[in-house]
Amino acid sequence: MMMQAKSYQYYNNTLCIPASLLYDDWGLLSYKSYLMKCYRGQLIRVREGKGKGNEALLSYHDLPQEYKMACKKNLGDYKEVALLNQLEPYIIPDVKAIDFFATHRYPDGRKLDDKIKIERATNCCILNAVKTLLTDPKQSTKAFGPKKSKIWDNISDAVNKLNEGKDEKKWFYNLPTSPSRLRSRYNRYLKEGYSSFVHAGEGNVNTIKIKGEIADYILAVYSLPNKFSVPELLDMYRMEMDNNGWPSLSEGAIKMFLDKPENVRIWTLSRDGKDIYDKKFKHTVSKDKTRWFPNVYWAIDGTKLDLTYYDPESSTKMSAYKRIDVVFDVHSEKIIGWSLSETESHVDHFTAIKMAVQTAGYRPYLLTYDQQSGHKSAKMQELYSRVIADDGGTHYPHRAYGHGNPADKLHGMLQTEVTTKLWNSDGQGIRTKKDSSHRNMEYLQQIKDSLPTKDAAIKQWEAIVRTWNEGKHSTLLVERNKLYQEEMPVSEEIQMEDIMKYIWIEEKKRPVTYRAHGLELTIDKKDYLFEVYDDEGNIDIEFRRKNVGAKFIVRYDPGSLDTFIQLLQTNQAGEKFLVAYAEPKRKFDPVPATMRDGEKVIWQKDFDVRDKEYERDLKAVAALQRRTGITPERMAADQELHIKMHGRVKKSISMDVDRKKSLLTEI
Structure with a gap:
């Protein structure tokens, strides 16, 4: 009985022997040596042997060869011994x-x-x-x-x-x-x-019974978004079966019926939704790209970039440029315009399009983009309509999740081939399937003090663009820059004056008031303050006289907000006309000791504007009073007379000054 207990056995489905066989029964080593070998990993203990009735067990396959030979000699070959599998x-x-x-x-x-x-x-x-x-x-x-x-x-x-x-x-x-x-x-x-x-290709003899109202019932129940399983569906069918006189069905028969392609289409759409349905059944139209040429098709799209840079103001000492907005020439795959920022808004789209127009010098015949709200804003729609070719040009957004935007594929290639190869890139994001596309945060934490500055990260992106454009086309295997230089069968040029006309965006939310301190404008969540200066660079006092408190339509170039903006108004016919150009309002250092050379002179001129305007307007008040005779002194005299006469001053005897009626009226 004892011998039978001390034999091969399975524990946790691992072939084992009792440990005591080695040091008690066979005397191959001492108990102390046994413990030391377990500690060193020379013997693998599967069960500790602690507790009443539990004997220490050793993994047979991990035993040294000499102990395996002893097992075979004393217990027989484990393959010939009937062992009980726990299952x-x-x-x-x-x-x-x-x-x-x-x-x-x-x-x-x-x-x-x-x-x-x-x-x-x-x-x-x-x-x-x-x-x-x-x-x-x-x-x-x-x-x-x-x-x-x-x-x-x-x-x-x-x-x-x-x-x-x-x-x-x-x-x-x-x-x-x-x-x-x-x-x-x-x-x-x-x-x-x-x-x-039951495999999808197998049938069942009673599938012939599934037709008419039976087929409708099974398909309708299985199509529900509750997603009943086939056994659950069969149980529900059996509850209806007797009441309706329906025949008995098996799970296999129901599954075979549901697996018919024409039925899979129906229940997939209702049960799983349109996205899953599209992946399985959506018909696609093939594109003939053989007739394309440079500037026939532009695609703009934003995506993450995540070039990590050193940021001393961040709690982690790291930040990243999160967005790039890129305009691709689809034929050559060349990047012809871009914007690099930490957000994605219509300003980024505008900047990217502006660069593309300046790079190309030609209008595209097709311009596509995604469903992002910035693209569909009135500002960008107006710009896109102006940029495309007059003869046959069009622009439109791709449907959400429609997989038709070529920029999606090009962005993926750009990140895989170039961006993620940079040592401070933190990958393409957590949703990417490949491990190689995920960021290594431990590595970035280790090197954060060596990360490039924010300005250096911008230079890295510019290098990425050069590397991509000098690389080979994904299918034609020709340098993208060379493909972009190919002859264009048809084209429409954009002249420099056209570019200047198109680069202005109009602020359409509301007219902006020009106040005493200037004109305030908020663009892309950033505040700006502008002032109108004359041709000599002085504050335009005459403009201020006529327009402080007036409202203006503002046009601006997001890439040139550090230069000037346009202030417009409308006439009675609703036509817009330019009133003035406004520049960023000058700022001064209030500490005389740290002022730059010449700064105090300019500051004094700007500071004197308040006194000049006051003196000018004070003189205008005095002149008005002289012309009309309506003065505070005259008003006081009229009021005194009114009180003295107990309010019974007749209109006929009230004074007429310079053909103007007195401020007093008959009571």
């Missing part, structure tokens, strides 16, 4: 599974081969055994170990070793050998039952 006692026949596969038919009426019947029924029996153990925590721990993270490794081990150590193959089954695939197969079995082992 095997729970594998019992499943009559329903046997019946299901026995009655299953191919579309032509043939039965399944006996081998396939046995394999599939045995698969179900084995998975039933796994389910039994997993629903009993005590037995599951005993069979597969206490670590949940390792449980499917141990289950897979047990399934794969069901025939190990047996003279003849006992179990005929066909289940995945890897833990992850076995787990997926198990979960599918729980959801779909026996029919999970």
Whole structure:
């Protein structure tokens, strides 16, 4: 009895021997040496042996060769010894599974081969055994170990070793050998039952019964967004079956019906939504690109860049340029315009388009973009309409998730081929599938003190553009710069005056008031202050006299806000006309000791404006009073007379000054 206890055995589906065989029974080493070898990893202890009735167990396959030879000599070859797999006692026949596969038919009426019947029924029996153990925590721990993270490794081990150590193959089954695939197969079995082992191409003899109102019922229920499984659908069908006189159906028959392509289209759309439906069934139109040439097609799109740079003001000491807005010439794949920023707005789109127009010197015949609100704003729509060719030019946004925007593909290639190769790039984002596209934050943390400055990161992006444009086209294998220089069969030039006319954006939200301190403008969440100066660079006092408090339509170039903006008004016919150009308001250092040379002179001129305007307007008030005779003194005299006469001053005797009536009226 003792000898039988001390033999090969499985623990957590690992072939083991009792540790005491080595130091007690066979005397191959001392207990102290045994402990030391365990500590050094020369012996792998699968079970510690702590607690009553628990004996320490060693992994057989990890034993040194001399100990394996001792095992074979004293216990026999483990392959010839009947060992009990922890899963095997729970594998019992499943009559329903046997019946299901026995009655299953191919579309032509043939039965399944006996081998396939046995394999599939045995698969179900084995998975039933796994389910039994997993629903009993005590037995599951005993069979597969206490670590949940390792449980499917141990289950897979047990399934794969069901025939190990047996003279003849006992179990005929066909289940995945890897833990992850076995787990997926198990979960599918729980959801779909026996029919999970029915392939889509197989039929069932009673599929011929699924037609008319039966077909409509099954398809309608399965199409619900609740996503009922086939077994659940069968249960619901059986509840309706007797009331409607419908025939009995099997899971396999229902699954075969649902797997018909014409039915998959219906339930996919209703059950999974349009995005999934489009991936499976959306028809696409092929593009003929052979007739394209430079500047026939521009595409603009923004994406993440994430060139990390050193930022002493950040809590992590790191920041990144998060967005690039790029205009591609689609034919050559060349970048002809771009904007680099930490946000994405219409200003970025404008800047990128402006550079593209200046680079090309020609209008595109097609300009496309995505559904981002900045592209669809009134400002950008007006600009796009002005930029495209007059003869046949068009622009439009691609549908969301439509996969038609060529800029998406080009951005991906740009990041993969160039951007992510830079040492301070933090990858393409967490949603990318490739590990090589993910950022290594540990590395970036280690080198953050060596990261480039913000200005250096801008230079890196400029180098990225040069590298890309000098690289070879993805399919034509010709340098992109050379492709862009190819002859254009048709073209429409843009003259410099046209460019200057198009680069102005009009602020359409509301007219802006010119106040005493100047004109305030907020663009892309940044505040600006402008003032009108005359031709000699002095504050235009005459403009201020006529326009402080007036409202203006503002036009500006987002890339030249440090130069000037246009102030416009409309006439009675609704036509806009230019009133003045406003420049960024001058600022001065209030500390005389730190003023630059000549700064105090200019400051004094600007400071004197307040006194000049006051004196000018004071003289204008005095002149007005002289012309009209209406003065504070005259008003006081009239009021005194009114009081003296007890309010009975007749209109006929009121004074007329310079043909103007007195401020007093008859009471």
